Amino acid sequence: MLGELWSLQGRYKTLHLTWFAFFLTFVVWFNLAPLATTVKADLGLTVPQIRTLAICNVALTVPARILIGMLLDKFGPRITYSTLLVYAAIPCLMFALAQDFSQLVIARLLLSIVGAGFVIGIRMVAEWFPPKEIGLAEGIYGGWGNFGSAFSALTLVMVAGWLSFSGGFEVDGVVLNWRGAIALTGIISAVYGVLYFFNVKDTPPGKTYQRPEKTAGLEVTSMRDFWGLIGMNVPFAAILAVLAWRLQKVKFLTGPGYTIALLLVLAFFVFQTWGIIRTNQDLLSGRKTYPKEDRYEFKQVAILELTYIVNFGSELAVVSMLPTFFETTFELPKATAGILASAFAFVNLVARPGGGLLSDKLGSRKSTMGFLTVGLGIGYLVMSMIKPGAFTGTAGIALALVITMACSFFVQAGEGSTFAIVPLVKRRVTGQIAGMVGAYGNVGAVAYLTIYSLLPLWMSGGAADADPTPAVIAASNSAFFQVLGIAGLIVGFLCYFVLKEPKGSFAEQHEGEAPATVPLA
Numbered sequence: 001m002l003g004e005l006w007s008l009q010g011r012y013k014t015l016h017l018t019w020f021a022f023f024l025t026f027v028v029w030f031n032l033a034p035l036a037t038t039v040k041a042d043l044g045l046t047v048p049q050i051r052t053l054a055i056c057n058v059a060l061t062v063p064a065r066i067l068i069g070m071l072l073d074k075f076g077p078r079i080t081y082s083t084l085l086v087y088a089a090i091p092c093l094m095f096a097l098a099q100d101f102s103q104l105v106i107a108r109l110l111l112s113i114v115g116a117g118f119v120i121g122i123r124m125v126a127e128w129f130p131p132k133e134i135g136l137a138e139g140i141y142g143g144w145g146n147f148g149s150a151f152s153a154l155t156l157v158m159v160a161g162w163l164s165f166s167g168g169f170e171v172d173g174v175v176l177n178w179r180g181a182i183a184l185t186g187i188i189s190a191v192y193g194v195l196y197f198f199n200v201k202d203t204p205p206g207k208t209y210q211r212p213e214k215t216a217g218l219e220v221t222s223m224r225d226f227w228g229l230i231g232m233n234v235p236f237a238a239i240l241a242v243l244a245w246r247l248q249k250v251k252f253l254t255g256p257g258y259t260i261a262l263l264l265v266l267a268f269f270v271f272q273t274w275g276i277i278r279t280n281q282d283l284l285s286g287r288k289t290y291p292k293e294d295r296y297e298f299k300q301v302a303i304l305e306l307t308y309i310v311n312f313g314s315e316l317a318v319v320s321m322l323p324t325f326f327e328t329t330f331e332l333p334k335a336t337a338g339i340l341a342s343a344f345a346f347v348n349l350v351a352r353p354g355g356g357l358l359s360d361k362l363g364s365r366k367s368t369m370g371f372l373t374v375g376l377g378i379g380y381l382v383m384s385m386i387k388p389g390a391f392t393g394t395a396g397i398a399l400a401l402v403i404t405m406a407c408s409f410f411v412q413a414g415e416g417s418t419f420a421i422v423p424l425v426k427r428r429v430t431g432q433i434a435g436m437v438g439a440y441g442n443v444g445a446v447a448y449l450t451i452y453s454l455l456p457l458w459m460s461g462g463a464a465d466a467d468p469t470p471a472v473i474a475a476s477n478s479a480f481f482q483v484l485g486i487a488g489l490i491v492g493f494l495c496y497f498v499l500k501e502p503k504g505s506f507a508e509q510h511e512g513e514a515p516a517t518v519p520l521a
Helices: 010-029 033-043 047-059 061-075 077-087 089-097 101-128 131-166 178-197 223-249 255-279 281-285 298-330 334-346 348-361 365-383 393-424 427-460 470-497
Strands: 169-171 174-176
Touching: 010 077, 010 101, 010 131, 010 178, 033 047, 033 101, 033 131, 033 178, 033 298, 033 334, 047 061, 047 101, 047 223, 047 298, 047 427, 061 077, 061 101, 061 223, 061 427, 077 089, 077 101, 077 178, 089 101, 089 178, 101 131, 101 393, 101 427, 131 178, 131 298, 131 334, 131 348, 131 393, 223 255, 223 281, 223 298, 223 427, 255 281, 298 334, 298 365, 298 393, 298 427, 298 470, 334 348, 334 393, 348 365, 348 393, 365 393, 365 470, 393 427, 427 470
Parallel strands: none
Antiparallel strands: 169 174
């Protein structure tokens, strides 16, 4: 496969076009992080407000990934991805034109939907590659696409500076047109969405795109799995309620608005639960019993959801705060801090494909998953030691960068390992499973970012709208990485002792598929 990767024909053409679609969604999704301090200064925002925007940036991705997983299984990845890419231009332009905090929040909430794009490509790649190569193929898709966040950190400050000829906001003697830079990312995404639609197909020639009979909720194959699915849907509503509470704390939602938001969260949970009941009504009534060969254990999905909390959820949280972390820890210019912070996501280029390749080659996808998850837990605990004064001078910054990249390898290799397993659980509902696992990544991100936003307040006992002192910020950063590390170690333990090896992990073809339906090029 590695030798044929650059042929740009058949399935490899689809892979490259799809990872670049994902790349653009991440450029759009993370276009705030490198410009956050500039936006804060331009519009006079407080630290709690700018951290709330970071939470909003991942909030609606939770329900969006679930809903897009349903649409994906029904309409196919070609139409779904193209539509999402074009849509991205709308919230980008809204954010670029925003004049106050309320407008910024609305734009970021709508923009967080773009983060659901990842789910679409998982199904597209799974349609074009056989199980024995799924790890590396999904790893390339996820890893090279994830690099979009690093690309944003590396380039958007420079793009904003280049666009300053048409006006901008001056920070530390540098004029940055942050509005133009963010708008440009959305416009490029929309143009590519049109190109993607006309250059890909859902499946290889001669292969049928398998759709579930119902897409209102995930299909399960036993009553125990039904109740497990209901239970694992509770955190989706809970994390949206946390978001509403956070918006109320920064006075974006007032009394009536907060009540309405909570009612909408409740409505979402009821809608989601009713969809699950409708999809599985034959199972619930006893009219349908699944034969052994058609069953799958929802427990597998639940463990993968937890792994994605600690790897992708933590990556989203860390990428959102890392530019500011380097800027404040080492007193660096914004552009330099952005370049250093991009190293965390830069590792994606090799780490996520590497995690998928390890999963393909080591003979046990379960053990690979466990090893990488434990490794990320240890990596975050080591990152918690990076503090002002502990790492000094150029050598200290270099050591901190090496630690950051080493931790990032385990985080993103773990992501690759997760989605080397997801398409093998149950093929006809891969979109919905990928949507749920992906959504749990955002549950983790919102939970982690909420903890991150509250740590300075808890540690200082200060007012909610007060900027914390540098000492409090340093202590809260250290505690934040410790939270990430402990969570990783717990889930790593579950991978070793609860997760099971998927059936057909290293087969030449998908289950029930003739060899001729998977062309090499």
